[in-house]
Amino acid sequence: MQKKVEFLGLLSLAFSRGALRMIVFSKPIGNLPKKISGKPKKNGNRVLLVLESTLPGNTVSQRNVTPSAFSEVLFPLFDGYLQINLLTTQGDCEYRVGKNGKEAYLGLSALVLKLQKAEDLSAVAFDSIDRKKNYLLSGNEKFLYPLGISDKDGRVHDKMQGKFRQINRFLEHIEDCYDKLPKDKPLLVYDLCCGKSYLSFAVYYYLTEMKKRKVHLLGIDLKEDVIRYCQKVASDTGFSGMEFVAGDIGKTPADNKPDMVISLHACDVATDIVLENAIRLCAPVILSTPCCHRYLKDKLKASELSFITKHPHLSGKLAEAATDALRALRLKAEGYTVSVVELTDPTDTPKNTLLRAFKTKDFDKGAQIEYENALRFLLGDGAKEYLKGII
Numbered sequence: 001m002q003k004k005v006e007f008l009g010l011l012s013l014a015f016s017r018g019a020l021r022m023i024v025f026s027k028p029i030g031n032l033p034k035k036i037s038g039k040p041k042k043n044g045n046r047v048l049l050v051l052e053s054t055l056p057g058n059t060v061s062q063r064n065v066t067p068s069a070f071s072e073v074l075f076p077l078f079d080g081y082l083q084i085n086l087l088t089t090q091g092d093c094e095y096r097v098g099k100n101g102k103e104a105y106l107g108l109s110a111l112v113l114k115l116q117k118a119e120d121l122s123a124v125a126f127d128s129i130d131r132k133k134n135y136l137l138s139g140n141e142k143f144l145y146p147l148g149i150s151d152k153d154g155r156v157h158d159k160m161q162g163k164f165r166q167i168n169r170f171l172e173h174i175e176d177c178y179d180k181l182p183k184d185k186p187l188l189v190y191d192l193c194c195g196k197s198y199l200s201f202a203v204y205y206y207l208t209e210m211k212k213r214k215v216h217l218l219g220i221d222l223k224e225d226v227i228r229y230c231q232k233v234a235s236d237t238g239f240s241g242m243e244f245v246a247g248d249i250g251k252t253p254a255d256n257k258p259d260m261v262i263s264l265h266a267c268d269v270a271t272d273i274v275l276e277n278a279i280r281l282c283a284p285v286i287l288s289t290p291c292c293h294r295y296l297k298d299k300l301k302a303s304e305l306s307f308i309t310k311h312p313h314l315s316g317k318l319a320e321a322a323t324d325a326l327r328a329l330r331l332k333a334e335g336y337t338v339s340v341v342e343l344t345d346p347t348d349t350p351k352n353t354l355l356r357a358f359k360t361k362d363f364d365k366g367a368q369i370e371y372e373n374a375l376r377f378l379l380g381d382g383a384k385e386y387l388k389g390i391i
Contacts, residue, residue, distance in 0.1 A: 003105050004078050007095055010108065011086060012070055013115050015040060015049065019088045023049075023074075027082035036077065038065070060158050090114040135168040136175070136206065143201040146233045162344075166352075167202045169344040170264070173287060173354060174203060178211065180285055180358055181259050186214040190258040190281070192249045192274045193266035194219035197230045203262060204242055219244045220252060249277050257282050265291040265351055269390050275327055275355075276391040279334045286336070286357040289343050290327070293320040295387075301380035322378055324353055326371065333368035335361040 014020040018040075025036040033053035041050045049065040051073075065073050078084070084095040091114055093107035137144070140154035149160045149167075156164045181187060187207060191200040197219050204217045219242070221227055227246040234242040250273065261278040263271065271290040278286045297319035300309050309315040328338045336357040343354040375383035 003103065003108070004075070004095075006108060006112075007078075007084070007086070007093075007105065008071060008075055010093065010112055010115070011074070012067065013112070014086065014088045014090075015047075015067060015070075017115060017118060019090050019115060019118060020049075021087040021089060022085075023087070024085045025077050025081040025083075026085070029080055029082065032080045033061075036081075060161065062158070086111075088115065090118050135165075136171045136210070137164070137168055137202065139164070141205055143205060143233065143237045143239065146236055147196070147198060147201060149198070163198060166344045167198055170199060170262075170287070170289070170354075171202055171206050173341075173343075173356060174206060177285055177287070177356070177358065186216060187260070188256060188258045189215060189217045190252070190261045190278075190283070191217065191219040192252070192261060192263050192277060193270050194221045194230065194244070194263075195223075195265070196226060197233075197244070199262060199264040200230070200242065201233065201237075201239070204239055208239075208241065215241050217242045218258075220247060220249050222246065222248065249273060252277060252281065254281050257284075259283070260285040260287070262286075263288040265289055267291045268293065269295050269387065272327065272387055272391055275331065279331070282359070284359040286331070286355070288355045288357075289351065290324060290353060290355070291351050293323045296323045296326075296378070299379055299382055299386075301382060302378055305378075324355065326374060326378075327355055329367055329371040329374060331355070331357045333364050333371050335359055335363050 011020065011023060020040050023038045026034075028034055033055055035054040036051055038049045038051045040047050042048075043064065046066070049067070049070070051063045051065055053061045053063070055061060063073075078095070082097040086093050086095075088111065091107065091111050093105065093111045095108075096104050096106070098104065138154065139150045139156045141150075144150040144154075144156075144164075145152055148157070149164055150156050189203060189207070191197060191203075194200050200217055200219045204215055207213045207215045219227075219230055221244075224246040227244045230242075230244040234240075234244065258278075258281055261274070261281065261283040263274040266274050266288070268291065271288060272295075274288055275286065278288075293316070297316055300315065300319065300322070302309075305318065308318050324340055328340050331338045337360045338355065338357045341354050341356060343352040372383070375386055379386055
């Protein structure tokens, strides 16, 4: 009990000194929200702790908590969560409950001393609860309502805030690479494995309305019901340059070379299929955000990595990093300059890696050798079977 009081006191101290970055409650017991995160934000002349709870269906609810109510609101959460992380400008600490039910407090005493010695940062400029974000999209764009992102008044739904930020961040990457797109002709953009096409509509809007370009955007996906839905939204919003086709992206004709291929969260090896087809179609610009990474996990054979792979949780993280690193090497071997960057804040989505590739030459033999060596290291005799029959 005393340690819990100290932990809560530490939160109050960090908040009052302007050093609090975030507090996160995770690993719930029972039917509590799967995660609650709190950040200090300014509301008028006051700074409040804004708690954001992740509910079933990935919906989100918010609650503003005044410093005087910290004990009343936060203390009961200690009995409902097995892990609490406190992140500050002076360092972090953690409360956790082990499998044996034993409580542990990591870094508590050290952080108390640091905060007591730190300068008062209470004049720091916090994000405002009411501050309008400087996004490329405002929320009022006509395609956001039929996609279920905004209401008729242009207010982004609470449960779609993360998706809205994600789309805006992707558009910022489009803006960064806009100079690599041709200026003297209509643009041809492919969204491969487009799904519900949030990204397709945003990119089409950005290029046609904000850049005043003539664009043909083709979205392809196997699911016919999804394609019908997307085509209806395009028709209802007057986006005449958008076309959606139900089919296998591997059969996409190479008659017309796309100026850009985009893909958001194509599941597992679907991302590899997207990239291979983008290469086949000779796309000069590729922007792809992978989703899950199941394929490689159970195939890792490198004995040097057994100290990682013997832990299932860590093995999954290793497979994720290795898969995207292999994808980057594969693209590099085909003559692309590749960067692997963070798409958005990981609190919006854990699937926030972006592979950004620009075609600069025909082939890179050194990168191909590096790719083959990496496969042999990770998969041993199974290297030749990697993705065989899939791409």
